[in-house]
Amino acid sequence: MTMKTSNRQVDGVTIVDCSGRITLGEGSVILRDSVRELLGKGNKKILLNLGDVNYIDSSGIGELVSAYTTVKNQGGELKLLNLTKKVHDLLQITKLYTVFDVKDDEAAAVKSFS
């Protein structure tokens, strides 16, 4: 399933609803372009909703890390929402679960942005 994203604005936070696979090639590029476009527009509070992401490979993990550091380096915040078990497990074994700010409630996640 091809990766797709759509954006919503909630109380100054951009929620990026992602679906499909974040893998080497198209999926990673779509995520990268989406985050860059938001930063280009000055949207620096980004909540990636991964609830419909059913698969991610090492390139996709790398893309999440890249998005996180890119946003952080520009003075913004990027958080993750609604991890599926597969993505959760991958972030656990790669020790990235504690690097990312991971949320499971959208309203609480939006409020958590400074």
Added chain:
Amino acid sequence: MSAQRVSYTLDSTLDTVNSAEEAASQIATEAGFGDEDVMKIAMAVREAAVNAVLHGNAYDPGKKVTVDFERTAQDLVITIRDQGKGLDLAKVPDPLAPENLLKTSGRGIFLIRSFMDEVEINPSTTGTEIKLIKHVHGAPGDGEEASQ
């Protein structure tokens, strides 16, 4: 059960990565592995194929990737070979080291080792061969181990 073997010779493209992953998923399912093990096997094969296409053959259209699946009563053995310069294992970083956690690459071999029971990596000057082994534990659905 006698050994069953199937072999693919593939171009150095992203399509190869997807094809290898799909074949692994199908063969692992037919071998009786549970859903979680099928996902792990398919992902390990995907990561090994990515290494072969990107880092081994560097997308060279003149170089091929071969993927062999061998199924015995005890194991599913998958061997992936490229025709690159040979992986330098000493240069593969530990992705769990604090200084490497925020690197955007370098997790493929770690994930392969995490998902398979045995992994052999044999680099040479004519390419790298990686052998992935998953033990057959028994009946379908018997592979629901927790991730470590």
